Amino acid sequence: MSTTDSRGGAPGEVPGPPNTPDELDKPRSDAPPPAGGGEPPADGPGGAGGPGDAQGPDGPADPAQDPAPHRRRRLSAWAEMPVLIGIALILAMLVKAFLVQAFYIPSGSMEETLRVGDRVLVDKVSYRFGDIDRGDIVVFNGVDSFTPEVTYDEPSNPVSKAVRAVGSAIGIAPPDERDFIKRVIGLPGDRVACCDSQRRVTVNGVPLEEEDYLFPGDDPSDQPFDVTVPEGRLWVLGDHRNASADSRAHQGEPGGGFVPIDKVIGKAFVVVWPFGHWRTLGTPETFEQAEIDNRATGQGADLGR
Helix, strand or coil: CCCCCCCCCCCCCCCCCCCCHHHHHCCCCCCCCCCCCCCCCCCCCCCCCCHHHHEECCEECCHHHCCHHHHHHHHHHHHHHHHHHHHHHHHHHHHHHHCEEEEECCCCCCCCCCCCCCEEEEECCHHHHCCCCCCCEEEEECCCCCCCCCCCCCCCCHHHHHHHHHHHHHCCCCCCCCEEEEEEEECCCCEEEECCCCCCCEECCEECCCCCCCCCCCCCCCCCEEEECCCCEEEEECCCHHHCCCHHHHCCCCCCCCEEHHHEEEEEEEEEECHHHCEECCCCHHHHCHHHHHCCCCCCCCCCC
């Protein structure tokens, strides 16, 4: 005679003991797989954000969480930095040599137009294709014609020398002691004199009205002169006449106070630093007087026209 278990067992089967709580928690081999292809729940062991997701048997499971690539990228950036700095310096040197040079103003000889510590940009291209004009502010090398207005102690440390050379090249350190910045007053063939009956500088007998750029309170010159500019030379003055060792101060020297045109580095055309001093450097109107050229007495007096 067969018996049937009241709990729904198959006929002829001996009912077992009821399932314990521990057994209920164990997975059954005959249970259907969970939805989602057998993946464990996201909040279970090995789910997203769980311990099982951080590490695999061979290391980090997610490369995005591996800190090593970030460290390598940082190290690579630091390794590239000297190369980038070197390229920047080479480009700066090329620009300085052929196009534009930043120039640091070391003295007050051009005040109020240019003040100590100002940085100006000097155009090195214009005079290769054009001529110098009266009234231009030019930077020139004064070797064999001018003595230094400002002297500096030469660094003894090779590193300091290199830093100073780079600083001078990009205009953040004082320039070479033989580099000067002045305003062109006379071109080759011009007769430049001071002073007329109203204490004005004259060029070819035409008086210059210099109030727009002379340092306040300065006379056009505190010493008389009357010169004719030789071929290939310039006569230059500082805007702060009482504090400028310009052509007047070098008349008794071998160059006679004249600046060789081939020693001109370029034309200063803008003040770029500090920002509060920013301004362009144009030619004052007084130098545009046609009579200056009409009265020119020598060859080359119309240079730049």
